[in-house]
Amino acid sequence: MLGLLLIAIKYSLVSNVVLSQFLGICPFLGVSKKTESSKGMGGAVIFVIAIASVVTHAIYILFLKASGPLCRALGLKDGLEFLNTIVFILVIAALVQFVEMFLKKNIPSLYESLGVYLPLITTNCAVLGVALNNVTYGYNFIECLVYGIGISVGFALALLLMAGIRENIIADNDGIPHAFQGSPIVLITASLMAIAFFGFSGMI
Amino acid sequence: MENITTFVLVAALLVGATGLILGLFLGVASEKFKVEVDEREALVRAALPGNNCGACGFPGCDGCAKAIAKGEAPVTQCPVGGAPTAKRIAEIMGTEAGDLDQVKQVAFVHCQGSCDKAKQSYHYSGIADCSDLAVVPNGSEKECPYSCAGYGSCVKACQFDAIHVINGVAVVDKEKCTACGACIKACPKKLIALVPYKKKRLVACKNLLKGKDVRSACSIGCIACGLCEKNCPFDAIHVTDNLAVMNEKCTDCGICAQKCPTGAITGKRPVKPKPAAAAPPPPKKDAVKAAEGGAQ
Numbered sequence: 001m002l003g004l005l006l007i008a009i010k011y012s013l014v015s016n017v018v019l020s021q022f023l024g025i026c027p028f029l030g031v032s033k034k035t036e037s038s039k040g041m042g043g044a045v046i047f048v049i050a051i052a053s054v055v056t057h058a059i060y061i062l063f064l065k066a067s068g069p070l071c072r073a074l075g076l077k078d079g080l081e082f083l084n085t086i087v088f089i090l091v092i093a094a095l096v097q098f099v100e101m102f103l104k105k106n107i108p109s110l111y112e113s114l115g116v117y118l119p120l121i122t123t124n125c126a127v128l129g130v131a132l133n134n135v136t137y138g139y140n141f142i143e144c145l146v147y148g149i150g151i152s153v154g155f156a157l158a159l160l161l162m163a164g165i166r167e168n169i170i171a172d173n174d175g176i177p178h179a180f181q182g183s184p185i186v187l188i189t190a191s192l193m194a195i196a197f198f199g200f201s202g203m204i
Numbered sequence: 205m206e207n208i209t210t211f212v213l214v215a216a217l218l219v220g221a222t223g224l225i226l227g228l229f230l231g232v233a234s235e236k237f238k239v240e241v242d243e244r245e246a247l248v249r250a251a252l253p254g255n256n257c258g259a260c261g262f263p264g265c266d267g268c269a270k271a272i273a274k275g276e277a278p279v280t281q282c283p284v285g286g287a288p289t290a291k292r293i294a295e296i297m298g299t300e301a302g303d304l305d306q307v308k309q310v311a312f313v314h315c316q317g318s319c320d321k322a323k324q325s326y327h328y329s330g331i332a333d334c335s336d337l338a339v340v341p342n343g344s345e346k347e348c349p350y351s352c353a354g355y356g357s358c359v360k361a362c363q364f365d366a367i368h369v370i371n372g373v374a375v376v377d378k379e380k381c382t383a384c385g386a387c388i389k390a391c392p393k394k395l396i397a398l399v400p401y402k403k404k405r406l407v408a409c410k411n412l413l414k415g416k417d418v419r420s421a422c423s424i425g426c427i428a429c430g431l432c433e434k435n436c437p438f439d440a441i442h443v444t445d446n447l448a449v450m451n452e453k454c455t456d457c458g459i460c461a462q463k464c465p466t467g468a469i470t471g472k473r474p475v476k477p478k479p480a481a482a483a484p485p486p487p488k489k490d491a492v493k494a495a496e497g498g499a500q
Contacts, residue, residue: 063218074214075207083215087222094226101230101237108239 004146010204011150017126018158019194024126028159029186033171037113038163042156044103044114046149048095048121049130053148055095056088056131057141063087081135088131089122096122126155158193165189244296245273251292252282259283259385259398272297283309283383283398308401310381311367311388314410315352315395316468319372322346322422333357338392346372347421350411352395358387404471405461407441407448414446418466426468432460 015021018028024045031041063070064087066079100118103111111118121127130151134144166186173181180188249269256264260281262271271277272293279297280290286308325347328340334357337344344353354372366380367387374387378401388396395410407426411418415427428446440453441460448460448469461472 059222070214070218074210076211076214078211080215080218083219086219090219090222090226094230097230098233101233104239105237 004142006204007143007146008150008153011147012154012157013197014200014204016154016158016197016200017129017151018155019190019197021129023129024124024155027120027124028155028162028190029183030120031114032159032162032166032186034113035160035163035167037110038159039156040107040110040114041118042152042159044099044118045121045124045126045155045159046152048092048099049127049148049152049155050145052088052092052095052127053130053134053144054141055091057134057139057144059087059091060084060135061141084132084135085128088128092127092131093122126151158197161193162186162190165193242273245269247296248272248293251285251289251296253285253289255284255384257284257384257386259383283385286383309383309398310378310401311376311383311385311396312399312406312408313352313358313367313374313376313396314406314408315350315373316408316424316470317346317348317351317373317422318370321424322348322351322372323420333360334390335392343393348411348413348418348425350393350395350409350413351422352393357390357392358396361386361390403454403456405450405454405456405458406470407450407468408470409447409468412445412447418446424467427466429465431463431465432469435459435463 011017017023018025027041027045032038060068060081062068064080064083065071066077066081068079071077071079096119099121100111103114103118130148134147137143137147139147166189170176170185170189173185176185246269249265252265252269254265260268260277260283262268262277262281265282268277268281272279272281279293279299282289282293324345325342326345328337328345330336330340332355334344334353334355337353337355342349344351344355346353352373354369354374356369356374358367358374359369363384363386364380364382366377366382367374368377369375374391374396376387376396383398385398388394388398393410399406409424409426411422411425413421413425415429418425418427426446426448428443428448430443430448432441432448433443436459437457438453438455440455441448441450443449456471458471458473461469464472
């Protein structure tokens with residue numbers, strides 16, 4: 001139990017996916033303009049990563065792993081692990097499509113505010129990163145779920161913090177030199193946030 | 205390396221099966237989460253040109269179709285498609301499109317300060333592009349800071365070969381113009397705007413200088429004398445900030461153009477030839493057209 005808690009805290013704060021692993025930067029910069037849409041994006045990413053980490057884990061254990069039932073039955077000693085990336089991407093893409101349909105039907109306002117960034121979760125490296133790391137770290141089913149949720153909550157947290165900062169401080173470009181307006185100041189803000197999150201590193 | 209055929213076969217089958225299952229899952233989900241789309245929206249979308257230029261003010265043709273189907277935008281919203289598109293959309297929506305010829309719009313350059321009419325204050329030699337010229341004094345070689353610089357950013361922006369710099373000032377070819385708005389965005393001085401295709405009387409000047417300064421800078425600029433405002437029977441033209449501005453009440457009667465002392469308002473009728481003139485009177489329509497062609 002303590003191990004699970006440690007995983008959750010470690011990956012949501014200490015090794016934050018955006019601010020210390022530098023994954024998922026595109027939506028982090030793209031959807032952090034408004035708090036409202038960043039909340040939606042955070043929710044969508046939590047959903048996609050949580051489901052994706054569990055599903056990909058199941059597929060890995062059952063079909064791809066060398067000691068899994070499929071490979072043993074067919075006598076493939078080397079396993080099919082080289083298929084990890086392509087199968088995981090298929091699963092993630094399908095999940096994102098599903099989330100897109102779900103939002104379009106049930107929360108159209110959120111669907112419109114997320115715009116192009118919703119399909120972009122497919123190419124959000126954080127999602128694929130979680131699926132591949134589950135394999136690398138050798139997590140079991142529950143640990144995968146906790147790891148996925150930890151990572152995605154960390155992503156949502158960073159996104160929400162960034163949206164708050166952008167909305168309140170740097171949205172009107174007040175007092176910001178011309179050359180730094182827009183994306184540059186956002187990147188500088190992100191770097192300062194990363195330094196702040198560095199403070200968590202002594203925790204675990 | 206035990207049995208490479210099995211290996212490849214299993215890999216291919218596995219990926220194929222995953223794809224198939226996910227595809228089926230998505231197919232079922234798409235049926236279940238089907239959103240009822242207004243079928244007129246799809247029809248309107250099909251009737252629109254589909255080049256997503258954004259001239260309508262909506263994000264792409266999809267946004268425009270949505271707004272038209274909901275009734276939030278008129279059937280004539282698309283300036284590129286013009287009358288034929290508006291007619292088709294009107295049929296889909298079951299409404300009248302109104303006077304469709306009024307709907308067609310074209311770009312219009314609000315400056316007539318050609319080389320012979322506008323005074324030059326210096327000679328520029330450098331990068332020949334209006335947006336670069338915007339950083340030199342006055343934003344153009346001409347004395348009037350509101351004038352068309354004539355370096356053709358709009359010409360480069362136009363995909364339809366419909367705008368050209370003639371004698372130092374940009375002129376729109378009304379027949380080729382599709383009202384896509386590319387030149388409007390390109391002009392750093394904001395001199396270009398969409399106007400109805402049929403409208404002949406337009407204030408072809410954007411300067412906000414005082415009358416005396418305009419006189420010294422350009423012979424065809426608006427000097428804010430107010431003659432148009434005084435003579436307009438429809439209360440359709442007003443001088444604000446030293447510039448005559450028309451509003452939507454304008455009936456295109458042409459009185460302002462006749463009264464304008466500098467010719468800043470386009471569409472002035474040529475002086476009538478004397479009835480006793482020996483030469484056969486030129487067909488009036490052609491004369492008007494020729495005058496307009498020259499003025500614009």
